[in-house]
Amino acid sequence: MTRFTIKPLLTGLVLALLLVVGPVQARYAAEPEHEEALLDVISALQQNHYSGKKLDEKLSSDIFERYLTDLDPSRIYFYQSDIQEFEPVRKEIGLEILTGNSETGFAIYNRFHQRQMERLEYMLEVLQDESHSFDFNTHDSIETDRTEADWVKTTDEMNELWYKRLINAMISLKLADQTVAEARETLIQRYENQQNRQAQTNNEDVFERYANAIAHEFDPHSQYLSPRNQENFQINMSLSLEGIGAVLQGEDEHTKVVRLVPGGPADRAGQLSPSDIIVGVGQDAEGPIQDVVGWRLDEVVNLIRGPRESTVRLQIIPADSIDRNARRTITIVRDKVRLEEQAAQKRLLELQRNGQPYRVGVIEIPAFYIDFTAMQAGDPEYKSTTRDVEKLLEELKSENIDSLIVDLRNNGGGSLREANELTGLFISRGPTVQIRDASGRVDILGDFDPKVAWDGPMAVIVNRLSASASEIFAGAIQDYNRGLVVGSRTFGKGTVQTLLPLEHGQMKLTHAKFYRISGESTQNEGVEPHILFPTLFDEKEIGESALEGALPWDTVNPVRHGRFPSLSPFLDELISRHQARITHDPDFAFMNKQVERSREQREQTQLPLNINEVRALRDEVEQWQIDTENQRRMAKDEPPIRELSELDELLPTDAQGRTINPEAESILMETAEIMVDFIDLHLSQTAQATGRIVNGN
Known part of the structure; x- marks a missing residue:
């Protein structure tokens, strides 16, 4: 060299x-x-x-x-x-x-x-x-x-x-x-x-x-910030203050949504998604849409930001749109991010299997948060992910749950401390994550509190937008055999950044890397679930592996740790039952068709310059979407639609007013079914083992 x-x-x-x-x-x-x-x-x-x-x-x-x-x-x-x-x-x-x-x-x-x-x-x-x-x-x-x-x-x-x-x-x-x-x-x-x-x-x-x-x-996460952008870093890249609650980035001549701030107006509205492209911005309910193609990122941010309770309209190219020329206009009411909506929340799902009732607790964690200021001030009621989840677990246990689901979908990470301590709620003690710095020194974080908040069956749901701290938690649960991980491969961000002030501006640079206790990095490859669900997120477009120059996956020495009984004896049967069930599930059939169609469309990189051909392609795509949606609706005994715009009015909302995505809900319900399968298989194995002991005596 x-x-x-x-x-x-x-x-x-x-x-x-x-x-x-x-x-x-x-x-x-x-x-x-x-x-x-x-x-x-x-x-x-x-x-x-x-x-x-x-x-x-x-x-x-x-x-x-x-x-x-x-x-x-x-x-x-x-x-x-x-x-x-x-x-x-x-x-x-x-x-x-x-x-x-x-x-x-x-x-x-x-x-x-x-x-x-x-x-x-x-x-x-x-x-x-x-x-x-x-x-x-x-x-x-x-x-x-x-x-x-x-x-x-x-x-x-x-x-x-x-x-x-x-x-x-x-x-x-x-x-x-x-x-x-x-x-x-x-x-x-x-x-x-x-x-x-x-x-x-x-x-x-x-x-x-x-x-x-x-x-x-x-690497793609290292960045120089000029003095002006150093001052405006948080505001320029996030619309969480008096805005819509979205993190944006410039991509060629477009503005792309990177992620939604949990609990923010865009997250609650349910109409904007990561990887959507913003091509126009309009003020108020009837104001003209201003074309923003080719604008600087900070100018688009300033146009979207505005007074609380005012309205902004965004013209977007949806990330999951099969037609890449399609435009859709959405309306969002500006607001501050509600911190209480970023907090962990619980649900109770009730299922029936062969006449037997099952109660599955769900804890949704949008981010790994902690109020450091309140904690350092000695406030005994300071908020943190682990403290909130522990309280929710006590409430769910009082409701006699049979199993637990921790939902980390779209959780982009947050506090490393909280990822470590949250893992500790489900194991008695032991290491949780390794961190190697630029000098090669490896530090090991772990749980030293023998207290366990939940020792029953559990699953963790992840998707391509589950990153960083989410991957540390999911990886630890998997390495300990503590529970099932289901969903799609995670983001793969296993690097740690720090800010270095310079005489002129500042540097954000990558100075360390996360490793699982198995020795495998979470970098680039992410965490692969035990059971994979269909996803519209294209790994070539979203995730660490999609970033040019991303640091590679590698390993360090594994750390000695205890393990729960292996899940391997159950996995084949769990996957078999899961596949049999989703074969007849309208929502999963719909998702699989969308995934296949989207893949086919991505392979078509030649676009005709004939308006009749483009119109025909667009009409064909829209009709395919309507037909596919109606196949799902009819299978669920729901009335068909004539236009895609009707769906916005038909989507249900939860108690907090957030739009419920039917595919996301189906994934949650299927995970609950998998947990019932797990309980059934575990009980069968226990009964067989008991029978062998009796016969042996």
């Missing part, structure tokens, strides 16, 4: 780099404070990051690729000639970074800015030419996934690509009932807004983007 040797004089090298990358429109340039900031960034990453990476020629080349991908992921701005001009600095850019010099990063960005403005000018020129007639009946198509496409070679080729993007955008607007004139005006406003936003970009923005390309090459 080639390591760099830092030389005292680099003026000639820097000049050579600038000559290679030029000529460009030198709109942006590094400022004096950026030299020290870049030195601090690379020093923090090399000295403190878990990966132990050092800035050698290979990492230099990787940063080069990362920066180009970050700027132009769909390869729709840079020409092949641009890339060829940049190529000589590929293995040298790291040496520049080590000296605090970011001029090549700025030079590449200046070329990107030049190409971006050329594209916007081209689109506006076409749109503003009133004599230009658009043909929506061609036999052309457009590739929707250009991440592996060749770089564009000529201006004519680039114009053809962007003209196809323009036709596609106009078809989408026309199918949303806009006239050609209205679609023209919408797109003119969109591209003029993007021009204005580009004009607002400053040197600090460019430096932050370059520094983040460097940080992301270490």
